[in-house]
Amino acid sequence: MAEYPQFVFAGTDGGAVTRIEDYEAVGGFAPLRKARAMAPDDVIAELEASGLRGRGGAFFPTGRKWAFVPKPDQLPKPHYLVVNADESEPGTFKDREIMLRVPFRFLEGCLIAAHAISSQHVFVYIRGEYEQEFEVLRDSLEAMRKADLLGGVTVVLHRGAGAYICGEETALLESLEGKRGQPRTKPPFPAIAGLYAAPTAVNNVESITTVTSVLELGAAEYAKLGVESSTGTRVFSLSGDVVSPGNYELPHGITLRELIYDVGGGVPGGRELKAIIPGGSSTSVLTEAEIDTPLDFTSLAQAGSSIGSAGVIIIDDRCCMVQLGIRVSQFYEHESCGKCTPCRVGTRWLTQILQKIEGGRASQPDLDLLLSVCDRILGKCLCPLGDSDAIAVLSYVDRFRDEYQAHIDLGRCPFDGESSLEGVLAPSAMHERHGNHRVVSA
């Protein structure tokens, strides 16, 4: 495997840098000093010049997002930086590794971002399941406080409690305000009226960590790597049917083929590559025929998919694509907050139609109905959760129509019980079958 330049994981030598003196020894906190010597607008200009775009999934330019936050004299309210560390998109596990291996680079990025938007208050919303990551951040933050690096900024580590929807920025803000995590109507956007209705920037962990790298390298140097629409590196999470799963920091524009075969060692057991989910389970599936697609924003959009959160799931030829549809749809059904009817009802309906197809009980109109329900979810909700289910399911039918048709024509699953997802039950289905956390008496 070729060596690729490391920005997010620079100086780690494959391990973790969790002692403050070790981080300083690899140049830590110089970017922060550099940023604090600059006017906030100049830091924003530097980020805009770097081309850095959000790594959480929406790919919004980071500098532009900060530029939308009013200046303190324009809107004299407290300004907040909220970091989205609620990583929950299936297939994505990069942010936790960033927090574990380069906690200081991440926290340094928080302070640089706070300076850029003139904020004295940082909240890191970290998913509740990330216990070890929380502890590492807590200890790292304490070390920075002792080293007098916070510069009057308060950084609060706020733990979530298990809700995928809180990765959506307005649901996250609701949750941080102590409410149920249900998305807000936009506008107003968080930059104007975010946390406690005050100006707020919400950024992802990897984006914030990369901010430190941009300040360290300079925008021009950073932008040299990657491709025009997608500068710099990306931490790809590789999982599924692949020899060497894991997180890999690689330049944008590397192809799926390079990622799967050169970096990931290919599909195990000499089996055939069947499908690739390129950017977390919300993104459209690609087939083996599309593996020369470069992994960048524009190329994946042209291929009809999205780079999303760069969580790449590899699926080999043992997997039934109807079963995949069921499992993915069950996830969105479970995680729907219930606020918008098309999502609340539609995700459940999609699961039921897919189960009918898988069970061999479906006729031709059911497939049409499946597509029609997708259409009635798309673009009709406050947030993209319902859309995610519809986009995924539509893409499975689009790319593997013959397989869906075969279920209907044969009146059974053509995998005959041999699919790699055979018998997999989602938590909702399993707990329904067994009763909800009952105590067994015998």
Add this chain to the structure above:
Amino acid sequence: MSGDSQIQKLRKQYPESTSAVLPALRLAQEEHGGWLPPEALREVADALELTPAYCVSIASFYDQFRLEPMGRRVVEVCTNVSCALAGAQQVVEAFERELGVDAGSTSVDGAFSLGTVECLGGCGWATVVAIDNRHRLRVQAADVPGIVEEHRGG
């Protein structure tokens, strides 16, 4: 420190006190043996000037809060796509056999609760099993008897 004074400390971190409801419920759950009985909800409500009903509306929304008693150890297996491709269902069934309980239930001696969960964010290290929120990575069905043995009696 009493529960209330700890909650007051949490509350001071936030410009508005309602923001402390998630950390306060987490704390109350830890202090009440892993679930939120009515008195725990009352404590949090009183400390933050909320109502117990409000606290239930929050607790019922988030998967990590429990409104019924749990076993002393809580075992949760991720069955989302990447873990499922690596054999998560077989891991669940191995735990069911080893613990003598179905997923979604607690053993009669109160030692273990077994559950399945959505993506735990460890897709590259499948199958991920959380035991009391600590993640075990790359778990296979064959590892399950040893894992259960390790946690029995503790």
